Amino acid sequence: MKISTRAGRIEPFYVMEVAKAASELAREVAHSSRPMIFLNIGEPDFTAPPAVQEAAAKAIRDGATQYTQATGLMALRERISQWYADRFGAQVPARRIVITAGASAALQLACLALIDAGDEVLMPDPSYPCNRHFVSAAEGNAVLIPTTAAERYQLSADKVRQAWTPRTRGVLLASPSNPTGTSIHPDELRRIHEVVKQHDGITMVDEIYLGLSYDDTYGHTGLTIDDQLISINSFSKYFNMTGWRLGWMVVPEALVPVVERLAQNLFICASTVAQHAALACFEPDSLAEYERRRAEFKARRDYFIPALESVGLTVPVKPDGAFYAWAHCRDWCERLGVKDSWDLAFTLMRESHLAVTPGRDFGTAETADFLRFSTASSMEHLQESIARLKALAG
Numbered sequence: 001m002k003i004s005t006r007a008g009r010i011e012p013f014y015v016m017e018v019a020k021a022a023s024e025l026a027r028e029v030a031h032s033s034r035p036m037i038f039l040n041i042g043e044p045d046f047t048a049p050p051a052v053q054e055a056a057a058k059a060i061r062d063g064a065t066q067y068t069q070a071t072g073l074m075a076l077r078e079r080i081s082q083w084y085a086d087r088f089g090a091q092v093p094a095r096r097i098v099i100t101a102g103a104s105a106a107l108q109l110a111c112l113a114l115i116d117a118g119d120e121v122l123m124p125d126p127s128y129p130c131n132r133h134f135v136s137a138a139e140g141n142a143v144l145i146p147t148t149a150a151e152r153y154q155l156s157a158d159k160v161r162q163a164w165t166p167r168t169r170g171v172l173l174a175s176p177s178n179p180t181g182t183s184i185h186p187d188e189l190r191r192i193h194e195v196v197k198q199h200d201g202i203t204m205v206d207e208i209y210l211g212l213s214y215d216d217t218y219g220h221t222g223l224t225i226d227d228q229l230i231s232i233n234s235f236s237k238y239f240n241m242t243g244w245r246l247g248w249m250v251v252p253e254a255l256v257p258v259v260e261r262l263a264q265n266l267f268i269c270a271s272t273v274a275q276h277a278a279l280a281c282f283e284p285d286s287l288a289e290y291e292r293r294r295a296e297f298k299a300r301r302d303y304f305i306p307a308l309e310s311v312g313l314t315v316p317v318k319p320d321g322a323f324y325a326w327a328h329c330r331d332w333c334e335r336l337g338v339k340d341s342w343d344l345a346f347t348l349m350r351e352s353h354l355a356v357t358p359g360r361d362f363g364t365a366e367t368a369d370f371l372r373f374s375t376a377s378s379m380e381h382l383q384e385s386i387a388r389l390k391a392l393a394g
Contacts, residue, residue: 022355072099125363146365157191170202181319183218211238
């Protein structure tokens with residue numbers, strides 16, 4: 001069977017390859033004194049709050065399960081609009097919000113609407129691998145620009161300006177970022193957007209971890225800059241609804257009918273049950289619970305980063321959001337006699353029954369010297385993970 005060139009350009013998602021290996025080993029050691037601890041997947045250990053679960057059940061009981069319009073329930077778009085106003089002081093009209101089948105669908109729709117074959121999109125290295133594959137699937141080319149700890153592993157306006165060519169279509173950023181948990185300073189994002197506008201380009205910002213910000217300096221949406229910036233968001237992370245596959249995008253008003261036309265043909269609509277459930281995310285009790293959970297994620301970060309560094313796994317930039325630790329592991333590779341973070345991840349899996357993510361997925365800028373730890377797991381698991389690392393380090 002002949003496979004398309006497009007499909008051939010998509011690399012494996014190595015995070016999932018590691019997860020499969022870890023799951024297989026986990027079954028073998030499930031009843032041992034050291035069952036597998038998973039710090040490799042970026043998924044909250046919390047589930048949807050009670051009001052959200054009940055709203056989903058009610059939608060099913062009431063038969064509210066048929067298609068919605070492709071842009072989503074207007075009531076949900078309006079509640080998201082109000083959330084932006086209340087939480088971030090951003091005026092985002094509901095008519096510019098499109099509900100999607102997860103942030104992944106939003107990124108696909110944005111790329112298909114705006115990228116032509118051969119267009120280049122600038123992205124930081126390291127960055128989330130699926131984002132560059134959305135560009136590739138739209139026949140574009142993701143151009144990874146190496147970043148440093150001094151830059152918080154984010155692009156700068158100067159780097160965007162220097163990298164821009166006649167083929168460049170725009171930038172795809174993430175703030176806070178996976179794998180580093182770092183955000184772009186609002187002033188720098190504004191400068192980047194100005195450079196992009198000077199070239200009549202597009203600025204897309206993945207903001208799916210925006211709700212999980214822990215530093216007032218960075219906890220701002222780029223949507224306050226102007227109405228031309230495109231924001232991608234999701235109910236998966238802050239709202240703890242990963243498997244519900246529900247997200248949204250905010251686009252310039254002129255782009256809404258284009259995205260709607262694509263969505264009608266590619267997805268029809270996002271899950272109706274998930275949309276009705278998500279309305280309850282914005283009830284006072286649910287928002288209070290989300291804020292309690294955000295405080296818990298912050299407490300985990302505040303414990304885990306110093307603990308990691310105490311065993312020689314240095315985190316060059318303290319994450320200001322999300323639930324990741326991007327840790328330099330070259331010393332550990334040399335100590336254990338392994339080549340890079342890929343081999344180290346499998347060593348930790350076998351020796352310590354600890355699943356973590358090697359840097360391989362996230363680019364090529366020294367990523368072989370880094371591991372990504374997810375702090376979305378419980379404090380008990382994080383503490384036990386540190387104990388196992390200390391034992392292995394001797």
